[in-house]
Amino acid sequence: MSLDAKVPAGPIADKWDNYKNTTRLVNPANKRKYTVIVVGTGLAGGSAAATLGELGYNVKAFTILDSPRRAHSIAAQGGINAAKNYPNDGDSIWRLFYDTVKGGDYRSREANVYRLAQISNTIIDQCVAQGVPFAREYGGLLDNRSFGGAQVSRTFYARGQTGQQLLLGAYQAMSRQIEAGQVEMFSRREMLDLVIEDGRATGIVARNLVDGKIERHSADAVLLCTGGYGNVYYLSTNAKNSNVTAAWRCYKRGAYFANPCFTQIHPTCIPVSGDYQSKLTLMSESLRNDGRVWVPKNAGDTRRPQDIPEDERDYYLERRYPSFGNLVPRDVASRAAKKETDAGRGVGETQLAVYLDFADSINRLGRDTIEARYGNLFEMYQRITDENPYEVPMRIFPAVHYTMGGLWVDYELQSTVPGLFVLGEANYSDHGANRLGASALMQGLADGYFVIPYTLGNYLAGITPGTAGDVSGEAFRSAEEEATDRIQKLLNVNGSRTIMDFHRSLGKLVWDHIGMARNADGLRLAMDEIRDLREQFWQDVRVPGENSTYNKSLEFAGRVADFLELGELMARDALEREESCGGHFREEYTSPEGEAMRRDDEFAYSAAWEFNGTPRDAGLHKEQLEFENVKLTTRSYK
Amino acid sequence: MSKLMTIHLKVWRQASATAEGRFADYTVPNVNPHMSFLEMLDVLNENLTLSGEDPVEFDHDCREGICGSCGIMINGQAHGPNARTATCQLHMRDYSDGDTIVIEPWRAKAFPVIRDLVVDRAPFDRIMSAGGYVSVNSGAAPDANAIPVPKNSVDEAFDYAACIGCGACVAACPNSSASLFTGAKVSHLALLPQGSPERKERVTAMVTQMAEEGFGDCSNHAECEAVCPKGISITAIALMRREYVKAAFGRQ
Numbered sequence: 001m002s003l004d005a006k007v008p009a010g011p012i013a014d015k016w017d018n019y020k021n022t023t024r025l026v027n028p029a030n031k032r033k034y035t036v037i038v039v040g041t042g043l044a045g046g047s048a049a050a051t052l053g054e055l056g057y058n059v060k061a062f063t064i065l066d067s068p069r070r071a072h073s074i075a076a077q078g079g080i081n082a083a084k085n086y087p088n089d090g091d092s093i094w095r096l097f098y099d100t101v102k103g104g105d106y107r108s109r110e111a112n113v114y115r116l117a118q119i120s121n122t123i124i125d126q127c128v129a130q131g132v133p134f135a136r137e138y139g140g141l142l143d144n145r146s147f148g149g150a151q152v153s154r155t156f157y158a159r160g161q162t163g164q165q166l167l168l169g170a171y172q173a174m175s176r177q178i179e180a181g182q183v184e185m186f187s188r189r190e191m192l193d194l195v196i197e198d199g200r201a202t203g204i205v206a207r208n209l210v211d212g213k214i215e216r217h218s219a220d221a222v223l224l225c226t227g228g229y230g231n232v233y234y235l236s237t238n239a240k241n242s243n244v245t246a247a248w249r250c251y252k253r254g255a256y257f258a259n260p261c262f263t264q265i266h267p268t269c270i271p272v273s274g275d276y277q278s279k280l281t282l283m284s285e286s287l288r289n290d291g292r293v294w295v296p297k298n299a300g301d302t303r304r305p306q307d308i309p310e311d312e313r314d315y316y317l318e319r320r321y322p323s324f325g326n327l328v329p330r331d332v333a334s335r336a337a338k339k340e341t342d343a344g345r346g347v348g349e350t351q352l353a354v355y356l357d358f359a360d361s362i363n364r365l366g367r368d369t370i371e372a373r374y375g376n377l378f379e380m381y382q383r384i385t386d387e388n389p390y391e392v393p394m395r396i397f398p399a400v401h402y403t404m405g406g407l408w409v410d411y412e413l414q415s416t417v418p419g420l421f422v423l424g425e426a427n428y429s430d431h432g433a434n435r436l437g438a439s440a441l442m443q444g445l446a447d448g449y450f451v452i453p454y455t456l457g458n459y460l461a462g463i464t465p466g467t468a469g470d471v472s473g474e475a476f477r478s479a480e481e482e483a484t485d486r487i488q489k490l491l492n493v494n495g496s497r498t499i500m501d502f503h504r505s506l507g508k509l510v511w512d513h514i515g516m517a518r519n520a521d522g523l524r525l526a527m528d529e530i531r532d533l534r535e536q537f538w539q540d541v542r543v544p545g546e547n548s549t550y551n552k553s554l555e556f557a558g559r560v561a562d563f564l565e566l567g568e569l570m571a572r573d574a575l576e577r578e579e580s581c582g583g584h585f586r587e588e589y590t591s592p593e594g595e596a597m598r599r600d601d602e603f604a605y606s607a608a609w610e611f612n613g614t615p616r617d618a619g620l621h622k623e624q625l626e627f628e629n630v631k632l633t634t635r636s637y638k
Numbered sequence: 639m640s641k642l643m644t645i646h647l648k649v650w651r652q653a654s655a656t657a658e659g660r661f662a663d664y665t666v667p668n669v670n671p672h673m674s675f676l677e678m679l680d681v682l683n684e685n686l687t688l689s690g691e692d693p694v695e696f697d698h699d700c701r702e703g704i705c706g707s708c709g710i711m712i713n714g715q716a717h718g719p720n721a722r723t724a725t726c727q728l729h730m731r732d733y734s735d736g737d738t739i740v741i742e743p744w745r746a747k748a749f750p751v752i753r754d755l756v757v758d759r760a761p762f763d764r765i766m767s768a769g770g771y772v773s774v775n776s777g778a779a780p781d782a783n784a785i786p787v788p789k790n791s792v793d794e795a796f797d798y799a800a801c802i803g804c805g806a807c808v809a810a811c812p813n814s815s816a817s818l819f820t821g822a823k824v825s826h827l828a829l830l831p832q833g834s835p836e837r838k839e840r841v842t843a844m845v846t847q848m849a850e851e852g853f854g855d856c857s858n859h860a861e862c863e864a865v866c867p868k869g870i871s872i873t874a875i876a877l878m879r880r881e882y883v884k885a886a887f888g889r890q
């Protein structure tokens with residue numbers, strides 16, 4: 001299949017308007033005749049369900065959790081970007097667009113990113129109107145801060161809980177549509193398969209997580225808003241229920257999976273403390289504005305940090321990147337930390353950590369100022385580690401945080417399966433090979449509030465309502481049967497290793513070989529070892545309990561089984577991409593100083609993988625990326 | 639290395655909403671004090687799985703105190719002994735070697751048990767659908783800075799908006815009242831100009847729904863405030879009552 005991104009004609013600034021001016025519309029009286037399934041109610045799904053309900057479509061929304069008020073999105077701390085330029089510091093739609101394309105290391109589609117920047121301002125308007133309590137200045141107007149090394153202050157925030165407040169805004173808008181009868185909510189449901197009839201998506205099968213019953217739901221279109229797949233690494237900052245299952249099953253039904261090896265590893269997380277560790281906690285990157293990163297100069301120095309004299313410390317970011325120092329982008333900071341710990345200069349009990357030290361800032365600005373800026377983060381750190389960061393430096397280490405890869409979508413957010421649209425972190429579209437801080441919330445809400453209402457209409461206008469999805473038909477029946485068989489198969493293995501045990505083993509393989517640094521040998525090894533681990537899983541996993549009751553182990557088993565396939569595809573994708581870009585760092589492709597080296601002549605494309613049996617046999621389709629507005633340069637932070 | 643502990647547990651086991659429940663005794667050896675409380679339960683569940691027993695079911699997602707999924711009674715206290723702390727933020731360093739810990743689900747008529755420590759909190763969603771929102775369609779909003787909002791109003795509104803919907807307030811209340819939950823949303827929106835136009839309809843609809851769901855009345859015990867992981871103040875309840883009275887008797 002050829003990949004047609006369907007980018008509208010015209011200058012970049014006019015494309016979205018051109019699209020909207022010429023797109024097909026669904027007559028208001030006809031909207032209620034269409035049913036739309038929204039899987040996932042995080043920022044992307046919640047905003048889409050609410051908006052489509054407002055427009056008059058019948059929406060069926062699904063979430064794994066007990067309520068749409070919860071989702072992984074709720075944990076976002078830092079903020080959401082928009083090009084409002086309220087601070088009058090030179091921001092513009094163009095600049096936000098440019099920063100995002102450059103930050104993504106030139107592996108995203110220009111037209112999508114430009115649209116995102118255009119829409120960003122409306123998102124803030126919408127959220128404020130919903131009652132989202134963004135931070136304000138004394139004059140009553142909205143406050144902005146600079147985030148993630150941006151040179152302008154364009155980040156809107158709600159204390160350290162921006163994701164929570166934005167999600168509650170979307171949830172409330174959705175609750176209104178539930179009350180109005182426009183949205184029917186299915187909580188504690190897990191989508192297990194996509195149903196395709198006559199070449200288009202017409203429904204899903206989902207498992208009711210309370211009683212194990214498989215349900216069939218039909219619709220005129222399916223929106224997948226199921227988040228990212230960072231939990232393939234086992235340890236990540238993602239919520240425990242985040243998974244790839246819905247996206248993976250769509251992939252197996254024909255939706256292409258793009259750039260799976262583009263994953264983001266965030267430099268400032270609380271390090272692992274032991275092998276019982278179940279997840280990692282992010283420390284907002286705003287801390288790098290005032291904290292200095294260092295390690296002891298000598299490997300194996302086990303003295304307490306306060307006993308290590310100044311001249312025996314290596315402030316390696318300041319040394320290696322004098323102009324950006326501690327504020328280099330996430331991928332650069334993460335790799336630099338790895339380099340130090342690999343060389344034996346790591347600190348703390350596990351030696352897999354570096355210091356983030358606030359002593360200088362406290363001396364310069366006073367403890368009160370630091371407390372006002374980061375009090376809640378310091379408290380969170382102390383709660384978890386039992387150490388006081390006002391007195392001893394924080395220990396931090398990189399952790400998996402976000403996945404730029406995801407299902408391939410065109411300009412309309414439609415996957416390669418007609419009628420299947422993908423929104424939010426689940427799609428691959430806007431962040432290229434590296435996502436900038438405060439841009440994921442922006443993208444999820446742009447997709448849901450302001451893109452999908454137009455592009456979905458264009459699709460539905462071409463379909464006769466009510467023609468989709470006979471739930472008693474063959475496609476639904478066989479999808480249900482496959483889902484049931486798989487569950488039974490998982491329960492029947494009754495082996496000797498727990499699900500978590502397998503998940504940990506997978507996580508280690510993916511982290512070691514498809515983590516912060518990758519090379520061909522390691523990737524080949526990872527492909528084989530992940531395949532072997534998958535085989536062992538199906539022979540030796542022990543899934544307790546039964547299907548007919550609430551059974552979280554069974555849920556997790558199904559997700560780990562999918563991660564065991566995805567992991568191998570990630571390695572394959574990383575092996576194929578013989579360049580270093582963004583979060584994808586191939587040791588073979590570096591400059592003489594050890595910095596990432598992109599190879600634009602050969603790899604300026606998005607890799608979209610087509611299912612073809614085992615992950616190693618997946619078929620590669622390339623979407624060539626055209627840069628007509630932004631000049632490709634080498635990112636340099638020296 | 640930190641000294642490992644042995645922890646004894648009395649855990650409520652209940653197969654389904656209709657089944658009878660009972661306490662079961664377990665011992666978890668080698669508990670590292672740096673483990674979180676839920677990680678200790680993970681270890682228990684790994685051990686149960688390997689010994690052929692069903693793991694203890696509990697809800698969890700973010701494990702950092704923001705999603706509101708987790709929530710259990712620990713030695714009779716909702717979310718355990720620490721103030722402003724959700725269950726997932728508790729660490730085993732708060733316990734000592736040899737301790738016995740009693741673990742139960744939220745107990746409230748309106749929150750039926752689904753299994754073990756998992757309860758059904760859907761009534762909260764229905765209270766929200768009754769009116770916990772501002773009626774503004776996507777695309778209809780004015781510029782975000784068109785209406786200045788005094789900083790202290792927003793800060794106060796935020797204190798109420800911080801609710802994570804965990805249900806600890808209901809579990810701790812002798813009357814199983816949902817007044818803190820409902821009052822927090824009513825207060826958040828009433829304190830902002832954006833929420834003002836609908837404040838009468840909102841408070842009336844939400845309070846009515848709360849009663850229909852089978853939550854009890856508030857008789858000012860303040861247990862809810864004491865257990866709230868976000869430290870939401872019971873002034874939310876006072877504010878809700880004022881709003882309610884104004885809606886019922888006030889002039890237009």
Ligand SMILES: Cc1cc2nc3c(=O)[nH]c(=O)nc-3n(C[C@H](O)[C@H](O)[C@H](O)COP(=O)(O)OP(=O)(O)OC[C@H]3O[C@@H](n4cnc5c(N)ncnc54)[C@H](O)[C@@H]3O)c2cc1C
Nearest residue numbers: 040041042043044073078079191227424425438439440441
């Ligand atoms: C700790 C942390 C901090 C962050 N901070 C920021 C920040 O400051 N700024 C920023 O821009 N970004 C931030 N991010 C990234 C951002 O939060 C996420 O990328 C974004 O919220 C994802 O939203 P989403 O709607 O796509 O997916 P999610 O919020 O992950 O929602 C997924 C939904 O899908 C459902 N689901 C999944 N699978 C299934 C299935 N099979 N069946 C049914 N339902 C399913 C889930 O229940 C959930 O409702 C942060 C991320 C983390 C981890």
Ligand code: FES
Nearest residue numbers: 699701706708726
């Ligand atoms: S698991 Fe999210 S609040 Fe505890």
